[in-house]
Amino acid sequence: MATLASSSSTVLFSASSSNLLPFSHPSTSRLSFSSSLHPASSSLSISPTFLPYTSSTSANFATHAAFSVTASAADKKKVLIVNTNSGGHAVIGFYFAKELLAAGHAVTIFTVGEQGSDKMKKPPFNRFSEIVSAGGRTVWGDPAEVGSIVGGEVFDAVLDNNGKDLETVRPVIDWAKSSGAKQFLFISSAGIYKPTDEPPHVEGDVVNANAGHVEVEKYIEETFGSWAVFRPQYMIGSGNNKDCEEWFFDRIVRDRPVPIPGSGLQLSNIAHVRDLSSMLTLAVEKPEAANHSIFNCVSDRAVTLDGIAKLCAQAAGRPVNIVHYDPKAVGVDAKKAFPFRTYHFYAEPRAAKTKLGWQSTTNLPEDLKERFEEYVKIGRDKKPIKFELDDKILEALKVPVPV
Amino acid sequence: MARVVALQQNQLSFSPLASSLSDFSGTRLQTQLQFKRKLWQPKGSFHVSASSTKKILIMGGTRFIGVFLSRLLVKEGHQVTLFTRGKAPVTQQLPGESDSDYADFSSKILHLKGDRKDFDFVKSSLSAQGFDVVYDINGREADEVEPILDALPNLEQFIYCSSAGVYLKSDLLPHAETDAVDPKSRHKGKLETESLLQSKGVNWTSIRPVYIYGPLNYNPVEEWFFHRLKAGRPIPIPSSGLQITQLGHVKDLARAFIQVLGNDKASKQVFNISGEKYVTFDGLARACAKAGGFPEPELIHYNPKDFDFGKKKSFPFRDQHFFASVEKAKSVLGFVPEFDLVEGLADSYNLDFGRGTYRKEADFSTDDIILGKSLVGV
Numbered sequence: 206m207a208t209l210a211s212s213s214s215t216v217l218f219s220a221s222s223s224n225l226l227p228f229s230h231p232s233t234s235r236l237s238f239s240s241s242l243h244p245a246s247s248s249l250s251i252s253p254t255f256l257p258y259t260s261s262t263s264a265n266f267a268t269h270a271a272f273s274v275t276a277s278a279a280d281k282k283k284v285l286i287v288n289t290n291s292g293g294h295a296v297i298g299f300y301f302a303k304e305l306l307a308a309g310h311a312v313t314i315f316t317v318g319e320q321g322s323d324k325m326k327k328p329p330f331n332r333f334s335e336i337v338s339a340g341g342r343t344v345w346g347d348p349a350e351v352g353s354i355v356g357g358e359v360f361d362a363v364l365d366n367n368g369k370d371l372e373t374v375r376p377v378i379d380w381a382k383s384s385g386a387k388q389f390l391f392i393s394s395a396g397i398y399k400p401t402d403e404p405p406h407v408e409g410d411v412v413n414a415n416a417g418h419v420e421v422e423k424y425i426e427e428t429f430g431s432w433a434v435f436r437p438q439y440m441i442g443s444g445n446n447k448d449c450e451e452w453f454f455d456r457i458v459r460d461r462p463v464p465i466p467g468s469g470l471q472l473s474n475i476a477h478v479r480d481l482s483s484m485l486t487l488a489v490e491k492p493e494a495a496n497h498s499i500f501n502c503v504s505d506r507a508v509t510l511d512g513i514a515k516l517c518a519q520a521a522g523r524p525v526n527i528v529h530y531d532p533k534a535v536g537v538d539a540k541k542a543f544p545f546r547t548y549h550f551y552a553e554p555r556a557a558k559t560k561l562g563w564q565s566t567t568n569l570p571e572d573l574k575e576r577f578e579e580y581v582k583i584g585r586d587k588k589p590i591k592f593e594l595d596d597k598i599l600e601a602l603k604v605p606v607p608v
Numbered sequence: 609m610a611r612v613v614a615l616q617q618n619q620l621s622f623s624p625l626a627s628s629l630s631d632f633s634g635t636r637l638q639t640q641l642q643f644k645r646k647l648w649q650p651k652g653s654f655h656v657s658a659s660s661t662k663k664i665l666i667m668g669g670t671r672f673i674g675v676f677l678s679r680l681l682v683k684e685g686h687q688v689t690l691f692t693r694g695k696a697p698v699t700q701q702l703p704g705e706s707d708s709d710y711a712d713f714s715s716k717i718l719h720l721k722g723d724r725k726d727f728d729f730v731k732s733s734l735s736a737q738g739f740d741v742v743y744d745i746n747g748r749e750a751d752e753v754e755p756i757l758d759a760l761p762n763l764e765q766f767i768y769c770s771s772a773g774v775y776l777k778s779d780l781l782p783h784a785e786t787d788a789v790d791p792k793s794r795h796k797g798k799l800e801t802e803s804l805l806q807s808k809g810v811n812w813t814s815i816r817p818v819y820i821y822g823p824l825n826y827n828p829v830e831e832w833f834f835h836r837l838k839a840g841r842p843i844p845i846p847s848s849g850l851q852i853t854q855l856g857h858v859k860d861l862a863r864a865f866i867q868v869l870g871n872d873k874a875s876k877q878v879f880n881i882s883g884e885k886y887v888t889f890d891g892l893a894r895a896c897a898k899a900g901g902f903p904e905p906e907l908i909h910y911n912p913k914d915f916d917f918g919k920k921k922s923f924p925f926r927d928q929h930f931f932a933s934v935e936k937a938k939s940v941l942g943f944v945p946e947f948d949l950v951e952g953l954a955d956s957y958n959l960d961f962g963r964g965t966y967r968k969e970a971d972f973s974t975d976d977i978i979l980g981k982s983l984v985g986v
Contacts, residue, residue, distance in 0.1 A: 402887055403895075404852060404886050506780040507780070516779065
């Protein structure tokens with residue numbers, strides 16, 4: 206049981222069992238009590254935001270139950286999220302909005318484009334009622350006109366989860382600064398790290414100077430007093446706008462081979478989007494700790510491309526037939542044929558752990574089970590799909606495909 | 609560094625020390641509070657004697673890790689005894705070590721000559737001498753450790769050099785201290801030793817290094833690359849060369865061993881200790897070249913399944929990803945490796961191979977088998 210220390214300084218209790226039995230099991234319920242108690246904030250309610258859960262494989266470094274402190278009036282933040290209307294990052298704003306609202310903060314989510322557009326019929330946008338019913342405000346428009354759309358409101362924190370280049374983000378940054386926003390947060394990308402012989406990508410490592418995100422990061426640093434930049438990789442989670450694990454489920458559930466370019470040993474990083482959301486929330490709640498910082502916004506485990514296929518198969522309770530191929534030899538563009546980068550792409554969330562006291566809760570084996578349940582629930586396993594590129598690859602390799 | 613914990617009777621404090629215990633369960637907490645009520649040093653206690661000088665025994669200590677560790681301990685003022693069979697000289701001057709430093713060290717280090725497999729001798733000689741702390745650097749099997757524990761009932765701390773080789777192979781990496789271990793690995797003796805320590809109630813700490821490198825390395829890790837680079841030979845690397853491994857400098861490891869000494873936060877804890885960054889096989893070849901001032905090497909990739917090397921090893925690393933996170937050591941102990949990979953390899957090169965010293969003669973026989981066959985891209 207966690208007990209509260211009487212001191213008002215930051216106390217971090219971490220329970221890490223030494224786990225030495227030859228047939229070791231992960232500890233069942235390990236509690237982490239991470240809090241930063243400022244003398245100013247008094248009697249706060251402590252509610253578990255994540256239920257402790259056991260996992261069949263020990264896939265986590267630490268703890269699963271994070272006790273988050275519900276904000277008191279003094280700590281309540283007004284947050285604006287400028288959110289993209291498509292792609293892999295769209296779901297980040299959705300989870301972040303919900304987490305902030307649950308913690309008692311005020312949220313406006315500004316989605317690029319028009320409320321009535323076709324894009325809004327896809328997840329997570331088609332679930333925005335969840336934001337509204339939790340007390341959040343939803344608006345739409347052109348980010349270059351953000352000021353007029355949010356109507357003169359002053360925010361404590363502004364998150365741009367939309368732009369990939371300075372042209373797109375600058376108007377938001379400039380407006381945020383002039384409107385008196387205190388903190389600027391930006392969703393960048395771990396894709397800007399330069400390839401290295403020495404993984405993982407760590408905050409501070411050399412980035413590709415030509416990348417659009419890099420210009421944005423630089424401009425934020427020059428412009429804002431309090432800022433933090435987040436570099437994600439891949440994510441899974443209900444409400445995702447872009448396929449991730451589905452690519453594997455599509456093949457596994459139809460008993461098709463899973464073609465993976467290269468050796469399959471390439472490392473990647475898949476996080477449950479709740480990990481990204483919790484990191485962003487901590488940054489909002491601890492602006493001094495987050496200030497002037499780059500955060501790799503990822504889970505704390507790498508997984509190989511082969512490993513993703515195997516874990517998806519395990520989650521689906523089915524066998525998997527992995528087939529490796531050389532895209533050049535076969536004559537396909539790997540970017541079109543496969544949903545992940547085909548070289549080592551692995552960043553670690555070291556800054557978030559040391560500066561924010563953040564913990565990863567992603568547990569791929571368990572999370573993928575949940576994802577598979579939803580995959581089946583929406584009937585995607587029965588959906589007729591064409592596998593043209595797969596067939597081309599398998600033909601070239603002379604691998605038989607079940608009819 | 610030795611920590612002094614002052615106990616006061618009737619002091620019922622919920623100190624940060626308590627929270628750093630391994631199992632944050634109610635019962636453990638209560639026991640800790642009970643300890644604090646009594647002015648008492650229980651067997652294997654978290655309380656450390658007030659004196660900063662300890663009587664320390666190192667099992668081994670003349671070959672690699674212990675050579676550096678023993679020097680650090682002697683410098684800190686401890687009385688250090690090395691338990692060895694005496695086959696190798698008890699002390700040797702290190703490359704780069706001044707005559708005066710060496711003289712000082714060799715005058716202070718003590719030697720207990722014996723075979724650790726002679727359990728009766730271990731028990732009798734150790735109990736006759738009494739030691740505060742034991743560093744077990746060369747233990748492989750649990751039965752080797754039992755006589756030590758039996759001989760020293762008031763042992764303050766047993767610090768064990770285990771291995772990250774105990775981790776069960778996984779698709780999810782890096783390995784963390786809480787990960788599943790493999791009871792069938794060839795390092796199972798280390799696992800069994802850790803279990804024994806846990807069961808005995810002694811105050812233990814276990815360190816799990818990955819691949820260790822540095823001057824005097826007797827495992828041909830960097831030396832394997834240096835031989836080929838010096839000979840101007842291409843470097844044959846199995847499969848894609850994308851396999852990721854991890855090296856930790858022996859001096860950083862020795863420093864970590866010092867950091868856990870008398871450290872309550874290390875009590876009954878396991879720590880992975882290695883470099884902060886990992887490295888691909890191809891990357892390691894390039895790093896060795898940089899470190900030794902060699903031109904960028906030619907790398908040849910081959911499919912190991914196409915060859916039969918008999919009993920010979922064609923490459924010094926496991927043909928798989930193998931790396932462990934050192935985050936726990938960093939956050940709990942404040943462990944910070946001083947060497948990054950190229951710097952560390954340069955240190956090894958400049959103090960060892962680059963001076964013409966190495967442990968194993970170059971053997972290019974497996975290379976020639978590989979290079980002889982026509983090479984197919986993997």
